[in-house]
Amino acid sequence: MKEQISLLVKLQGIETEAGSIQSILNDTQSKLEALDAGLMEYERTIEEQESIIDKLKKQYRDYESDLRINLDKEKKTQVKLRSVKTNREYQSLLKQIEEEKAKNSKIEDKMIECLDLMDETEKIIAMKKDEYLKLSDSVKNEKEIIKQESKQGRITLSKLDEDREKVTCMIDPELMKKYLMIKKQNSGGLAVVPVKNALCHGCNMNLPPQLYNELFLGDSLKFCPNCQRIIYLKNS
Numbered sequence: 001m002k003e004q005i006s007l008l009v010k011l012q013g014i015e016t017e018a019g020s021i022q023s024i025l026n027d028t029q030s031k032l033e034a035l036d037a038g039l040m041e042y043e044r045t046i047e048e049q050e051s052i053i054d055k056l057k058k059q060y061r062d063y064e065s066d067l068r069i070n071l072d073k074e075k076k077t078q079v080k081l082r083s084v085k086t087n088r089e090y091q092s093l094l095k096q097i098e099e100e101k102a103k104n105s106k107i108e109d110k111m112i113e114c115l116d117l118m119d120e121t122e123k124i125i126a127m128k129k130d131e132y133l134k135l136s137d138s139v140k141n142e143k144e145i146i147k148q149e150s151k152q153g154r155i156t157l158s159k160l161d162e163d164r165e166k167v168t169c170m171i172d173p174e175l176m177k178k179y180l181m182i183k184k185q186n187s188g189g190l191a192v193v194p195v196k197n198a199l200c201h202g203c204n205m206n207l208p209p210q211l212y213n214e215l216f217l218g219d220s221l222k223f224c225p226n227c228q229r230i231i232y233l234k235n236s
Helices: 002-081 087-170 173-185 209-217
Strands: 192-196 230-233
Touching (some): 209 230
């Protein structure tokens, strides 16, 4: 019986390690997607800033067009000013010229503001692109590490599957059925747990003295009366 219990302990160790590796492998895709999401966030930011630049450039061209039209009007008014015959008409044209100059001044201020915004946005884009390149290199390296770890994990998992098959074949079928049933019933999938100093390491409850003493004999299968797991003496 001691040998059979040792085989169950070995089997559980194999299954626990395999489960841990499988959990890591299951998380691989989400890790890769998280890395890509970080890059995509930078790409979106850069695209948004480039869209702002495009709008600012269009706005600047519109201001330029308005300024040309207004300057042309101002020139024509200046020409008309030289040919006026009455003081009243002269004063009216002067007022018109001043209004056109005021409009042009406002447009020029907006053009300067537009250029400042474009300059600021271009600096943000340059900074984000630099950060993106650095992050891209880091992501590439992390992806390679994850892929290599996944590859090694699959190799180890395959070896553990082979070991599991070998150990399972050596366990009594009836004992195997009990093991699987207990494993299914308990959280964490542990069916076999050690006992040390009369304490069950599955539920952390003390065993009755008689049961604890019987464990030292190792001549039969014993179960924890609290968690119903198969128990064995640690370091026995």
